[in-house]
Amino acid sequence: QVQLVESGGGLVQAGGSLRLSCAASGRKFSNYAMAWFRQVPGKEREFVTGFTWGDDSTYYADSVKGRFSISRDAANNTVYLQMNSLKPEDTAVYYCAARNGGYSRLGRVYDYWGQGTQVTVSS
Numbered sequence: 001q002v003q004l005v006e007s008g009g010g011l012v013q014a015g016g017s018l019r020l021s022c023a024a025s026g027r028k029f030s031n032y033a034m035a036w037f038r039q040v041p042g043k044e045r046e047f048v049t050g051f052t053w054g055d056d057s058t059y060y061a062d063s064v065k066g067r068f069s070i071s072r073d074a075a076n077n078t079v080y081l082q083m084n085s086l087k088p089e090d091t092a093v094y095y096c097a098a099r100n101g102g103y104s105r106l107g108r109v110y111d112y113w114g115q116g117t118q119v120t121v122s123s
Helices: none
Strands: 003-007 010-013 018-025 032-039 046-052 058-060 068-073 078-083 092-100 117-122
Touching: 003 092, 018 032, 018 092, 018 117, 032 078, 046 068, 058 068
Parallel strands: 010 117
Antiparallel strands: 003 018, 018 078, 032 046, 032 092, 046 058, 068 078, 092 117
């Protein structure tokens, strides 16, 4: 059973930084895509960034490009989201997701989700 556990959320002032972690377990992830999504109550879930294990390419939403960075630790099956220059509009619950297949920006194709971690950016 695949498990994704996020951590690292919190409250930060605008312009600050946070690093989220997603620890994945339950199987080998060599053919999996991993992604971060975020959601604000009353709004649709939004793709933030993602990649496919075994592929060096990474992908970002335009709204976070240049400010957020996704990285991976293959030995520990952990994915990180470094968020810099945070803005109040980045406030959301951030979710880690995984799918057995290539990268996608569509949340509905992801098979596994973490419980989410709240990120709040004050102005």
